[in-house]
Amino acid sequence: MKKFFTSESVTEGHPDKVCDNISDGILDAILAADPQARAAIECAAAFDSLMIMGEVTTSAQIDYEAKAREIIKEIGYDFGTFAYDKCKITVAIHQQSPDIAMGVNASLEKKTDGGDEADQLGAGDQGMMFGYACRETKELMPLTLSLSHRLAKRLTDVRKQGLLQYLRPDGKTQVTVEYVDGVAKRVDTVVISTQHDSQVSQQQIREDMKKYVIDEIIPAALMDEKTKIYINPTGRFEIGGPEGDSGLTGRKIIVDTYGGRCAHGGGAFSGKDPTKVDRSAAYYCRYIAKNLVAAGLADELEIQVAYAIGVANPVSVFVDSHGTGKLDDERLAEIVKAEFDLRPYAIIRDLDLRKPVFKKTAAYGHFGYKGFTWEQTDRVEALKKYL
Numbered sequence: 001m002k003k004f005f006t007s008e009s010v011t012e013g014h015p016d017k018v019c020d021n022i023s024d025g026i027l028d029a030i031l032a033a034d035p036q037a038r039a040a041i042e043c044a045a046a047f048d049s050l051m052i053m054g055e056v057t058t059s060a061q062i063d064y065e066a067k068a069r070e071i072i073k074e075i076g077y078d079f080g081t082f083a084y085d086k087c088k089i090t091v092a093i094h095q096q097s098p099d100i101a102m103g104v105n106a107s108l109e110k111k112t113d114g115g116d117e118a119d120q121l122g123a124g125d126q127g128m129m130f131g132y133a134c135r136e137t138k139e140l141m142p143l144t145l146s147l148s149h150r151l152a153k154r155l156t157d158v159r160k161q162g163l164l165q166y167l168r169p170d171g172k173t174q175v176t177v178e179y180v181d182g183v184a185k186r187v188d189t190v191v192i193s194t195q196h197d198s199q200v201s202q203q204q205i206r207e208d209m210k211k212y213v214i215d216e217i218i219p220a221a222l223m224d225e226k227t228k229i230y231i232n233p234t235g236r237f238e239i240g241g242p243e244g245d246s247g248l249t250g251r252k253i254i255v256d257t258y259g260g261r262c263a264h265g266g267g268a269f270s271g272k273d274p275t276k277v278d279r280s281a282a283y284y285c286r287y288i289a290k291n292l293v294a295a296g297l298a299d300e301l302e303i304q305v306a307y308a309i310g311v312a313n314p315v316s317v318f319v320d321s322h323g324t325g326k327l328d329d330e331r332l333a334e335i336v337k338a339e340f341d342l343r344p345y346a347i348i349r350d351l352d353l354r355k356p357v358f359k360k361t362a363a364y365g366h367f368g369y370k371g372f373t374w375e376q377t378d379r380v381e382a383l384k385k386y387l
Helices: 015-033 064-075 098-105 108-113 143-160 202-217 277-294 329-339 344-351 380-386
Strands: 002-010 038-046 049-057 088-094 127-134 167-180 183-196 228-231 300-307 316-320
Touching (some): 002 143, 015 038, 015 049, 015 064, 049 064, 127 277, 143 167, 143 183, 143 202, 183 202, 202 228, 277 300, 277 329, 277 344, 277 380, 316 329
Antiparallel strands (some): 038 049, 127 300, 167 183, 300 316
């Protein structure tokens, strides 16, 4: 059976990713000074203005505006209405609601029967979180998303390295892969839209994108004479970033996770400290799924956990191996509950999340990269006993 599947990515200069970068950059600055801080920081950007808003409870002294301008400059906006030294910045930050804080500071379990150490924290909100892993790539991520992210990162690299000096920060990529009986056979379509200056021709951009970006990233074995390539299909992309379109923290959630290959929970990631299970539990679900797949318990695995605000233990654990499990899904869910502690305190402890590691996740996806604790496969040997 033949099927086609598509995923997309965006560069760090995309207006939504500008906001994600600022939110996570400020969060990292706070956690570097105060690891116990509570933060939910969001940004909105449009034309020549940026608003930094949300809830922060911390002893750290952070110049939010200065940090935002530093990140905007780092991304590459030193021109236009949203230039780092010209844009207007409004800060609207207040403390975390005490109603929420009392549920996080002591879980329902802690309040009712004392609990143990890991019952100290309750979930910061209700909601459901998902994790996923598959054998399509060595990092156990979907091929369509992996290629899209790598194209977007390469687009940024050739700009920052000065290889193509006409490029500007905003850009988008998209890859469609043809699958036959569930196996990736070829790349059917590649789409790249990149911001540029006014002096370059579209013909030059198309030639350079093929040579410096696509040919460097897409394996030749996956390309053929039928592969379709679209470069700046509108014909021009000079106005980009917040000047061309508004941006908002947390709007690129499918880019951030698995490219549409599995479900997504109710919350975004960027700007949230690890007591927010929207983020930390989603990272832990990826950790669980990756370890189960790496251990050989399934070739593809999706996991969902759900929480009630102020309660430490999840209200449900769901596993779907899409028919690839070496054990049935009910048994896999039992293994998850037996081997992994899904309480927020334990997640933060086991993944060491009270550190400034989050800005690195703000562009090109939160999963599939070395160096993140949730990408470790350190539970594989312990899980193999179930085979």
